[in-house]
Amino acid sequence: MNRGRRTPKQDLVLATLHGRTDHPTAEDLYHTLRAQGHRISLATVYRALHVLAQRGELSELVGEYPARFDPVTAPHVHFRCRSCGHIFDFPTSLPSSWASLASAQGFKVESHNLTVSGLCSDCQERKEVHHG
Amino acid sequence: MNRGRRTPKQDLVLATLHGRTDHPTAEDLYHTLRAQGHRISLATVYRALHVLAQRGELSELVGEYPARFDPVTAPHVHFRCRSCGHIFDFPTSLPSSWASLASAQGFKVESHNLTVSGLCSDCQERKEVHHG
DNA sequence: CTATTTGCAAACACTTTGCACAGCA
């Protein structure tokens, strides 16, 4: 699989993701790049995202469809607001009690994904207006 | 939306799911039903699953693609084995500390999804044979 | 009877892939 070469398009995709906290989809990134005047195809964005994720230079939010991407590779928790749809980072880790609980039942824990959902503070104030 | 009528096909789908701990997909259930000689379409299985989930008579595992369904509606944690692909139930709930941590940051927590992954005990013994 | 559900096939959204060409070492 493609692991060796660092290509200009991969750099472009990674640079576009960096600094974003909105967990964009492949299409979001594609539109951003096109809007900036870059000539790139959606397929290349997808391919770049996979290679970069495999190299650990970005992370893919598991369990999101469409897939969403995050420049933050350190494990953290996500909070999805059911009203506005935003996904917020939540800089905490899974309590170690989970790992020991799991191993007590014979499971070897390697990773975890925790997504909490509810209402973000803005939407609580807005009295749960639905997003379009 | 369809909420009122309890149809024979809905009963059939629900009955087929009950007692299963393997978190089947819509297609799994469809094949099971067809193998049992029932005349039902995949579309009807999907529609039944949605109606039943909405009524709280089953739960849909969030963040699984393809979607997986669970007769257990009480909140619990899932463990996905990366080797054999099985999803195990893990009868615990999220520590309440999460809820308070979230509210401290202005989030109102309504639900959560925690999927832990790694190796189940069988696959640890099998020295990580890959599944097909 | 009348509203609802069902099956079918087509549409759908997102993602991956085959292939010819372009581009980098």
Next chain:
DNA sequence: TGCTGTGCAAAGTGTTTGCAAATAG
């Protein structure tokens, strides 16, 4: 020059939908 990356369009996967026929109350 030789291999890899890229764009395009087509194929693929899982899910939803439009519509006519079947069925329940």
